[in-house]
Amino acid sequence: xxxxxxxxxxxxxxxxxxxxxxCAQDMNHEYMSWYRQDPGMGLRLIHYSVxxxxxxxxxxxxxxxxxxxxxxxxxxxxxxxxxSQTSVYFCASSSLGGGLNTEAFFGQGTRLTVV
Amino acid sequence: DAKTTQPPSMxxxxxxxxxxxxxxxxxxxxxxxxxYRQIHSQGPQYIIHGLKNNETNEMASLIITEDRKSSTLxxxxxxxxxxxxxxxxxxxxxxxxxxxxxxxxxxxxxP
Numbered sequence: 001x002x003x004x005x006x007x008x009x010x011x012x013x014x015x016x017x018x019x020x021x022x023c024a025q026d027m028n029h030e031y032m033s034w035y036r037q038d039p040g041m042g043l044r045l046i047h048y049s050v051x052x053x054x055x056x057x058x059x060x061x062x063x064x065x066x067x068x069x070x071x072x073x074x075x076x077x078x079x080x081x082x083x084s085q086t087s088v089y090f091c092a093s094s095s096l097g098g099g100l101n102t103e104a105f106f107g108q109g110t111r112l113t114v115v
Numbered sequence: 116d117a118k119t120t121q122p123p124s125m126x127x128x129x130x131x132x133x134x135x136x137x138x139x140x141x142x143x144x145x146x147x148x149x150x151y152r153q154i155h156s157q158g159p160q161y162i163i164h165g166l167k168n169n170e171t172n173e174m175a176s177l178i179i180t181e182d183r184k185s186s187t188l189x190x191x192x193x194x195x196x197x198x199x200x201x202x203x204x205x206x207x208x209x210x211x212x213x214x215x216x217x218x219x220x221x222x223x224x225x226p
Contacts, residue, residue, distance in 0.1 A: 004158075033213070033214075035216070040218075042202065042216035042217050042218050042219060043216040044216070045213055045214070045215070048213060058213065088156060090158050090159070092158075092159075092214075103149070103161035103164065104151075104159075104161065104214060105161070106159045106160070107158050108157060108158050109156065109157070109158055111156075
């Protein structure tokens with residue numbers, strides 16, 4: 001059981017380049033989300049999804065797109081990278097179920113540098 | 116979502132209990148208290164959560180005051196590997212599942 005897998009672990013982009021950060025989970029979780037964490041700061045929510053075909057914006061969505069075509073995958077796209085998007089990106093998933101087992105599981109992060 | 120207040124940093128001697136406080140005076144009746152920790156730059160790790168009763172698992176204990184306006188996470192025998200940033204989060208157990216992370220408490224376990 002791999003949990004939440006993020007790829008790549010490290011990436012350097014030039015300003016204006018585009019790329020997709022991948023996130024996959026094998027726990028059949030309905031809910032998936034993307035956060036960014038800047039140095040010395042807490043995590044901030046970028047986008048989230050409560051199921052395939054459903055996405056919504058979080059606190060800091062500008063400059064990022066997401067889609068959810070399957071339950072397992074939730075990619076994050078940077079359309080035109082900017083230095084302000086230099087950060088560590090975390091993907092998380094959790095169950096929406098009516099029980100109490102709704103803790104979020106996080107991936108190990110993607111460290112992105114935009115130069 | 117209710118906001119939380121945590122001390123920015125704490126120290127604890129190895130082998131002693133670490134007691135991490137959290138204030139959440141505006142918590143609503145349907146909001147749970149969650150604790151996560153982040154070791155170095157890894158992804159946050161779930162520790163424990165509760166509504167109003169005290170909870171205990173293999174990692175920690177969670178003590179919630181009767182008025183639910185504050186809570187304490189207890190690591191009974193802290194080790195060097197418990198050095199991390201600890202986040203206290205309150206949120207409802209419902210559709211959406213968003214977590215709002217504050218700056219947390221940086222716990223340093225000292226040898």
